[in-house]
Each structure stands twice: as structure tokens, then as C-alpha cells.
Amino acid sequence: MTIAVLLKQVPDTTAKISVNGGRVDESAVSKWSFSPYDEYALEAALQLKEVAGGELVAITAGPARCEKLLRDAAAVGADTLVHISAENVNDLDSIQIQKLLAAAVEKSGASVIFCGKQAADTNAGSTGPGVAELIGASCVTLVSEVAADGAGYTATRPSSSGHEKVGVSAPCVFAFDKGLTEMRRPNVRGIMMAKKKPIETWSVAYLGVDIGASSVNIDSHSPPAEKPPGQKFEGAESVSTVVGKLRDEANVI
Amino acid sequence: MPYEALDFYDVDSLLTEEERMVRDMVRDFVDEDVIPKIEYACRDGVFPDEWRVALGEMGVLGAPLEGYGCSGLSYTAYGVICRELERGDSGLRSFASVQGSLAMYPIWDFGSEEQKQHYLPKMASGEWIGCFGLTEPDYGSNPGDMITKAEDMGGHYLLNGAKMWITNGTIAQVAIVWAKLDGVIRGFIVEKDDPGFSAPEMKGKHSLKASVTSELVFQDCKIPKDRLLPNVEGLRGPFSCLNNARYGISWGAVGAAQACFDSARDYSLSRIQFTHPIASYQLVQNKLSWMLREITKAQLLAYHLGQKKDAGTWIPEQISLAKMNNVDIALEIAREARDIHGANGILDEYCIMRHMANLESVKTYEGTHDIHNLILGRHITGIQAFTREL
Ligand SMILES: Cc1cc2nc3c(=O)[nH]c(=O)nc-3n(C[C@H](O)[C@H](O)[C@H](O)COP(=O)(O)OP(=O)(O)OC[C@H]3O[C@@H](n4cnc5c(N)ncnc54)[C@H](O)[C@@H]3O)c2cc1C
Numbered sequence: 001m002t003i004a005v006l007l008k009q010v011p012d013t014t015a016k017i018s019v020n021g022g023r024v025d026e027s028a029v030s031k032w033s034f035s036p037y038d039e040y041a042l043e044a045a046l047q048l049k050e051v052a053g054g055e056l057v058a059i060t061a062g063p064a065r066c067e068k069l070l071r072d073a074a075a076v077g078a079d080t081l082v083h084i085s086a087e088n089v090n091d092l093d094s095i096q097i098q099k100l101l102a103a104a105v106e107k108s109g110a111s112v113i114f115c116g117k118q119a120a121d122t123n124a125g126s127t128g129p130g131v132a133e134l135i136g137a138s139c140v141t142l143v144s145e146v147a148a149d150g151a152g153y154t155a156t157r158p159s160s161s162g163h164e165k166v167g168v169s170a171p172c173v174f175a176f177d178k179g180l181t182e183m184r185r186p187n188v189r190g191i192m193m194a195k196k197k198p199i200e201t202w203s204v205a206y207l208g209v210d211i212g213a214s215s216v217n218i219d220s221h222s223p224p225a226e227k228p229p230g231q232k233f234e235g236a237e238s239v240s241t242v243v244g245k246l247r248d249e250a251n252v253i
Numbered sequence: 254m255p256y257e258a259l260d261f262y263d264v265d266s267l268l269t270e271e272e273r274m275v276r277d278m279v280r281d282f283v284d285e286d287v288i289p290k291i292e293y294a295c296r297d298g299v300f301p302d303e304w305r306v307a308l309g310e311m312g313v314l315g316a317p318l319e320g321y322g323c324s325g326l327s328y329t330a331y332g333v334i335c336r337e338l339e340r341g342d343s344g345l346r347s348f349a350s351v352q353g354s355l356a357m358y359p360i361w362d363f364g365s366e367e368q369k370q371h372y373l374p375k376m377a378s379g380e381w382i383g384c385f386g387l388t389e390p391d392y393g394s395n396p397g398d399m400i401t402k403a404e405d406m407g408g409h410y411l412l413n414g415a416k417m418w419i420t421n422g423t424i425a426q427v428a429i430v431w432a433k434l435d436g437v438i439r440g441f442i443v444e445k446d447d448p449g450f451s452a453p454e455m456k457g458k459h460s461l462k463a464s465v466t467s468e469l470v471f472q473d474c475k476i477p478k479d480r481l482l483p484n485v486e487g488l489r490g491p492f493s494c495l496n497n498a499r500y501g502i503s504w505g506a507v508g509a510a511q512a513c514f515d516s517a518r519d520y521s522l523s524r525i526q527f528t529h530p531i532a533s534y535q536l537v538q539n540k541l542s543w544m545l546r547e548i549t550k551a552q553l554l555a556y557h558l559g560q561k562k563d564a565g566t567w568i569p570e571q572i573s574l575a576k577m578n579n580v581d582i583a584l585e586i587a588r589e590a591r592d593i594h595g596a597n598g599i600l601d602e603y604c605i606m607r608h609m610a611n612l613e614s615v616k617t618y619e620g621t622h623d624i625h626n627l628i629l630g631r632h633i634t635g636i637q638a639f640t641r642e643l
Contacts, residue, residue: 030257071274072274075278185278185282185310188278188324191274
């Protein structure tokens with residue numbers, strides 16, 4: 001069995017984001033990391049591999065900087081590393097990316113696919129279901145846990161009354177929410193092995209898939225509006241002013 | 254605010270990808286498992302056992318040693334590990350230094366094949382803790398005059414004497430003890446349960462509170478013959494260990510200094526006095542830019558020494574200079590950072606006073622600041638000034 005994990009490299013959630021000429025300035029991003037939900041997906045995939053066996057292939061699409069992400073995945077236990085080289089990844093829309101990922105998944109021979117429910121940068125949230133649709137797989141979203149149960153897999157996801165367990169068989173896609181366990185820390189042995197592991201670079205042409213034209217055009221990025229400065233009131237005499245502001249401006253009472 | 258490691262000259266870009274991955278691994282460990290617990294560990298005066306487990310799992314104990322379950326990383330990587338650990342706390346770095354450079358290294362370099370196979374894998378995994386007994390109550394800077402002695406009783410050795418200030422002593426399964434056998438300094442492996450051996454903890458430290466410091470007491474302590482380290486005699490034994498540990502400290506001190514700088518910069522930007530952030534005043538900027546200057550120099554020193562260690566082109570005096578300089582500036586930076594934090598600087602909400610108190614120990618152990626000056630003085634002039642006796 002081959003398990004694929006779809007991973008996206010995003011600016012670390014602690015990194016400062018600056019916008020330059022209407023676009024996020026990638027050169028100013030001090031730290032790139034796994035998208036957080038992808039970490040849960042990777043950890044769950046590693047755990048599944050530990051009980052069910054098989055091989056784990058880590059797949060990412062993006063520019064050359066993404067190779068670091070694959071090495072990090074290898075350091076915690078990914079067996080095969082696939083880099084879909086797409087320097088222009090930011091110009092592609094979600095469907096185009098899904099086509100690339102789906103083609104790579106098919107080429108890898110994976111029948112069980114893990115990914116995050118959404119990426120921390122674009123938050124589009126369509127990769128899991130989109131890839132599942134393209135490869136004709138079942139898809140469970142907002143998953144927190146996956147267990148192998150002989151014939152297939154049981155995925156735990158939230159329901160209106162608590163949690164539900166959904167049984168699926170391969171091919172299937174699990175789009176992860178916060179999982180049960182944080183991604184494991186690598187160790188030196190894993191890091192040394194990761195260094196030696198080859199990265200397979202697959203170009204769009206090599207994948208032989210027609211991704212069509214982007215149907216989405218981003219006009220510009222802009223930073224969130226700055227918060228207005230706080231206001232400070234002291235002493236009993238300001239009570240009525242504060243109450244007035246809470247009622248008329250903040251609409252909280 | 255997340256920690257931002259000051260690296261003004263991009264020195265880390267000189268590291269290999271593997272060294273950077275090791276750095277990130279240890280940095281994450283420190284962020285997630287050390288910083289949230291360190292103040293509690295200091296208040297209770299304990300070294301949390303889960304840190305031992307984590308260090309073993311990560312594979313950073315005895316990292317530059319090859320074989321016997323050790324990682325075989327570069328000395329540069331070992332330096333980076335020390336730096337990241339000491340950014341958390343000098344006590345944590347002390348644990349790793351003692352385990353790797355002072356307890357595992359002598360077995361690895363001077364031990365028999367059986368000793369290596371028996372001890373090293375369990376020490377690399379953290380299952381067994383090691384300590385290093387050189388200093389005695391009356392012999393600190395001049396360990397050559399130590400009085401702890403071993404006698405050959407035919408079937409076994411008998412150890413008598415006492416060591417003091419021994420990091421990890423009480424929690425160690427394995428002690429590397431330096432003692433005189435027929436007047437010559439030799440290394441012995443003493444195990445926790447050997448008869449006549451005890452390791453009471455020393456209490457009341459204002460520094461390195463999250464590190465265990467102990468006495469080692471030997472009263473007719475009987476140890477088997479195969480516990481002598483066969484391949485070294487004289488002060489060269491302990492000094493080779495110290496060279497490696499001191500090298501690690503020269504990186505470690507940079508980590509402590511970076512932590513203090515980080516805190517001082519953030520604090521000075523947010524603290525308003527006389528209607529402006531104190532960071533906007535020239536006197537404060539002068540302090541911050543001095544810290545930046547010294548940290549940058551210390552980073553370059555540590556990195557270059559790492560390259561020399563890896564190339565095998567170093568001399569001990571170069572290690573003395575780096576240990577002395579980097580601990581010295583780290584301690585001064587901690588003091589300046591404490592000053593910039595004003596009264597807040599004395600609280601355990603900030604890391605600086607803890608680093609400052611820790612660095613006082615770091616300045617003293619592994620050769621005091623002045624002993625390193627004397628080592629350099631002898632190197633420059635060819636005249637030893639340790640003692641009046643020649
Ligand atoms: C927290 C902690 C942990 C330690 N862990 C260990 C350990 O694991 N194993 C171990 O063996 N030891 C350990 N030590 C001991 C440490 O190595 C010694 O404290 C150190 O070598 C200094 O010895 P001393 O304290 O006896 O000081 P002294 O040697 O008495 O020095 C006192 C002062 O005199 C100065 N001085 C001494 N000789 C001269 C001279 N000739 N000329 C000019 N000045 C001189 C020194 O520089 C210093 O300023 C530890 C110490 C501490 C504080």
C-alpha cells in the first residue's frame with residue numbers, strides 16, 4: 001500500500017508578512033513551514049503506516065524553496081519525496097493545483113491520501129475534496145483520526161452531536177483538521193537519512209496533465225487594517241462616557 | 254513574542270542543511286518543552302527527567318562521536334546544539350555537555366572496546382546519565398594536585414577521596430572519576446551502586462538551579478579492575494574532555510546572549526518612559542548596538558572554531574580564547590539586558606536574570622575566566638604564571 005501526504009509550504013504563522021506592490025513579498029518571509037493542518041495529516045499518515053505498513057510518499061507543489069519541506073518530512077519518516085516543480089504556484093488557481101496533485105498521486109500509485117483541511121496562507125479549503133473528485137476517490141473532511149480496520153479505514157470527524165466515525169475504502173482522501181497528536185519531532189538519525197534521500201522533481205510537462213488556464217485572478221493583496229489605538233479612561237467621573245461608548249460605538253451593551 | 258535569533262552576519266547561512274535541520278529541531282524542543290517549564294524547574298531545583306528522555310530521543314547526546322549508537326555529527330553541529338540548548342538554559346546545556354563531552358567522550362577515546370560497547374549506546378540514548386569528577390573541595394583550578402587516590406588491591410581497585418561541584422552527580426548511573434594511581438592521574442568508571450560510593454546533592458545554589466550539582470564521596474569504594482580507562486594517563490585525560498566541553502560552551506554562551514538580547518530589544522520597544530519607547534533613547538540604543546556587536550563577533554568566533562575542530566587544525570589555546578570571550582560577553586550582555594528591563598528585569602517572567610545568574614557559574618567552571626587568561630599568557634610569553642613554584 002502506498003500512502004500519499006499532500007503538503008504545502010507556507011509562511012510560518014509567526015513570520016511577519018509584508019505586502020509590496022500589491023503582493024505578499026515572499027523574499028521578506030523569514031521562515032517557511034508546513035501548513036499546520038498538513039502537520040496533523042503527516043503525523044496521522046505516519047501512524048497509519050506504522051500499523052498498516054506500506055510506503056509513505058510526500059508530495060508538494062511549488063518553487064524550489066519547497067524542497068526543504070520535503071526534507072523535513074523525510075526527517076520524520078516519509079519514504080519518497082516528490083516535488084512538483086511549479087515556480088509560478090501563486091498564479092495557479094485551486095483547480096489547477098488539484099490537477100497537478102491528482103496527477104502526481106496517480107503516478108505515485110497511492111490509494112490512501114492525507115492532506116490538511118485548508119492551507120494557512122490561502123485558506124481555500126478545496127484541495128482534499130478536489131483531488132478526491134479528480135481521482136475518483138471517496139473523501140472525508142475535518143478528520144481528526146484515521147484507523148485501519150481490516151477492509152478499509154475509519155475516519156473520525158465532528159458531527160452536530162459530537163463525533164462520527166466514517167468508514168471508507170481505498171481509494172480515499174482524508175482532509176485533516178487538528179488531529180489527536182502533534183507532529184513528531186525529528187531526530188538526528190532521521191535528519192541524516194533525509195539528507196541522503198533523493199527528491200524526485202516532476203515538472204508539469206512530465207506529469208502530462210493539461211491544467212488549463214486559471215479562472216481566478218488576484219487583483220492585489222493588502223495587509224489587514226491597523227487596529228485603531230485603544231482608549232483609556234480613569235476615575236469614577238468617566239463611567240458615563242465609557243458606558244456611552246460601549247453602547248453607541250462598540251455595540252456591546 | 255516568538256524568539257528571533259539574532260544573526261546579523263547571517264553566520265547560520267554557512268551551516269550545512271543538515272546542521273540547520275538539527276538547529277531547528279533543538280530550537281523547537283527548547284521553545285515547546287523547555288521555556289514553558291524552566292522557571293518551575295529552577296524554583297524546585299530539579300532537572301526535569303523528560304528533558305533527559307527528549308535529548309536522548311533527538312540523538313544529541315555525544316553528538317560528534319562516531320559509532321556505538323552515537324550520531325557522528327560535525328563539531329559545528331555539536332556547537333549549534335549547545336547554542337540552542339543554552340538559549341533555553343545553561344543548566345540544560347550543562348547536562349548535555351557533561352553527558353557528551355565529559356562522560357561519553359573519555360570512554361569513547363580512552364576506553365576499552367568492551368567499555369565502549371557497554372556504556373556508550375545507553376548513554377547516547379539517555380538511558381544512563383554520566384558525570385565527571387575532577388574538582389575537589391581543595392583543588393579547583395589546579396586539579397593536578399588532587400588527593401583522591403586509587404589503590405591496586407590485586408583483584409580490584411580501592412578508591413578514597415571526595416569530589417565536589419559535580420554536575421549530574423546524584424542522578425548519574427556512571428561517574429568518570431579522576432584519581433591518582435601510584436601518583437599518576439587515571440580515569441575510572443564508577444557506577445552508582447558501587448560499594449563505598451555516594452553522591453549527595455549540593456543545595457542552595459543561586460545559579461544553574463535547574464542542574465543537579467553534587468559531591469562524590471569514596472570511602473573504600475571497591476571497583477572491578479576492568480573499570481580503569483586503559484588508554485590515558487595524566488592530566489591529558491581530563492583536559493581532552495574539557496577541551497570539547499569548553500568548545501561547546503563557546504557556542505552555548507552565544508545562545509544565552511541571544512536570548513537576553515531578544516528580550517531586551519522587545520522590552521525596550523514596548524516600554525514607554527517620558528512618553529516614548531526607551532528604545533528611542535540614545536543610551537539604550539548604545540547598549541543594544543553594543544550587544545549586537547559582541548554577539549556577532551562571538552558567533553564568528555564560535556563558527557570558525559567549529560570549522561577548525563572539524564578540520565582538526567585547532568589548538569587548546571584557541572578554545573580557551575573562545576570560551577573566555579564568549580562567556581564574558583554573554584554575562585555582560587545579560588547584565589545590560591537586566592538593566593534595560595528595569596525592575597521587571599529581576600522577575601522570573603523574563604529570562605535575563607536567570608541567564609545572568611547561570612553565566613556566573615559558566616564563567617567559573619571549565620576553567621575560570623582568569624585561568625584561560627593564564628593559558629593564553631603562557632602561550633604568548635612562554636612563561637607559565639599559574640604558580641610561583643617552577
Ligand atoms: C555549577 C557548577 C558545576 C560544576 N560542575 C563540575 C563538574 O561536573 N565536574 C567537575 O570536575 N567540576 C565541576 N565544577 C567545578 C569547577 O570546574 C571549578 O569550580 C573551577 O575549576 C574553579 O575551581 P574553584 O571553584 O575551586 O575555584 P578556585 O580555583 O579556588 O579559584 C578561585 C578564584 O581564584 C582564581 N585563581 C585560581 N588560581 C589562580 C592563579 N594561579 N592565578 C590567578 N587566579 C587564580 C580563579 O580564577 C578564581 O577567580 C562545577 C562548578 C560549578 C559552579
